[in-house]
Amino acid sequence: MALDAESGTLSPLPDVLSHGLVAVSTFGLLSFFCSTSLFCYITWRLISWHRYSRVKAPTNQFLLLIYHLLFADIQQACAFMLNVGALRNNAILVGTPLCFAQGWFVSTGDLASSVFICAIAVHTFFSVVKNYRLPTKAFYCAIAGCWTFIYSMAAIGPIIHGRNFYVRAAAWCWINQAYGRERLWLHYFWIFVAMFSTILIYTFVYIWLRAKSRAGDISKQTVHGATPLMILYPLIYTVCTAPLASLRIYALAGHTVSLGWFCMAGTMIACNGWLDVLLYASTRADIVFAELPPSEETGLGTFVFMGRSLQEPGMAVSQGVQSESRIGFARKSQESVNTERLYSMGNISIKGEVIVTTTSVGDASIGRSRLGNETTASSEPMSTTWDMRSKKSSES
Structure with a gap:
């Protein structure tokens, strides 16, 4: 298949690309560095916990969802960082391994980033609203299914159309403009599905938190700290991703888009990686930077906004709310809590056990009788019994 002028090699680069691709490459490099750094840190933590715990x-x-999102961001950053090759050669060379690699990473990176940001939104919904998490095996199968879907969407085109599938697409290499259906159904349709799903999910969580706050089920301080995050998460993702996706759909409809607009949109989507690192590392720091293996808890108490945890100390006790947790499809009601954790630190083992027992408050009874002008009232004072036992032992 012969390539048209808009899909073939472009040499030399016009001034708009010579300047515009510098910004795209710079932010791609920044995202690659930030995403890779945090990815390596979490990898080291996971290996350490597995070996020594x-x-x-x-x-x-x-x-784990953040871990896979970082891997997606690394691939996306690689795609835009490869524009350094075009700047060095002063040309976009079609048919080279560099062009194919860039097209592949654009397809996998953009889609993977959208899929896992949507997966985080779904996980947040079930953790915060439903107090539910998938069983471990089902969760791992879901992760594997996401990656299978992502790489299948990227591989179908080259398998069917061969080497002419990833060629120059305006400002960098991507899917040939002659394959408009493949651009839509193998890529941007799913990106828009993930984008709108993410927005709808966080909007629902935001409304749910506000309703719970008005009903008094959740403290206003906690809700006021969490609700900005429910706006911030989809906002950053949408601002970074929507411009390029919209321009591609606009061009797919037969309109002409200037190279300058593509450079602007490419710069914004290249910021996805370092913004994800900044956002999730700061708002979920208790999980991301935990020295010991974090618990399986992923609810509202694990969010951090402006450097402060959103769970108030003793909140569950002071409100007197019976807690419920559902793991898999099982529901457990808890009136007494017996929590035991065991960590290993070299040759020292520390075992902590906390037992809390509560006795319900006795009802006050008030009797009144009236005889003439005389009124008598008797009441029994409320009694509360609180027994807390804490036992800690250490052995070496």
């Missing part, structure tokens, strides 16, 4: 508990699901 005596208790082999399942890894926190939200941490």
Whole structure:
């Protein structure tokens, strides 16, 4: 298949690309550095916990979702960082391994980033609203299914159309403009589905938190700290991703888009990686930077906004709310809590056990009788019994 002028090699680069691709490459490099750094840090933590922890508990699901999002951001950053090759050669060379690699990373990186940001939104919904998390095996299968879907969407085109599938697409290499259906159904349709799903999910969580706050089920301080995050998460993702996606759809409809607009949109989407690192590392720091393996808890108490945890100390006790947790499809009602954790630190083992027992408050009874002008009232004072036992032992 012969390539048209808009899909073939472009040499030399016009001034708009010579300047515009510098910004795209710079932010792509920044995202690659930030995403790779945090990815390597979490990898080291996961290996350390697996090797040295005596208790082999399942890894926190939200941490694993961030881990896979970082891997997606690395691929996306690679795509835009490869524009350095075009700047060095002063040309976009079609038919080279560099062009094919860039097209591949654009397809996998953009789609993977959207899929896992949507997966984080779904996980947040079930953790905060439903107090539910998938069983470990089902969660791992879902992660594997996401990556299978992502790489299948990227591989179908080259398998069917061969080497002419990834060619120059305006300002960098991507899917040939002759394959408009493939651009839509293998890529941007799913990106828009993920984008609108993410916005709708966080909007629902925001409304739910406000309703719970008005009903008094959740403290206003906690809600006021969490609700900005429910706006911030989809906002950053949409601002970075929507411009390029919209321009591609606009061009797919037969309109002409200047190279300058593509450079602007490419710069914004290249910021996805370092913004994700900044956002999730700061708002979920208790999970991302935990020294010991974080618990499986991923609810509202694990969010951090402006450097402060959103869970108030003693909130569950002071409100006197009976807690419920559902793991898989099982529901457990708890009136007494017996929590035991065991961590290993070298040759020292520390075991902590906390037992809390509560006795319900006695009802006050008031009797009144009236005889003439005389009124008598008797009442029994409320009695509360609180027994807390804390036992800690250490052995070396």
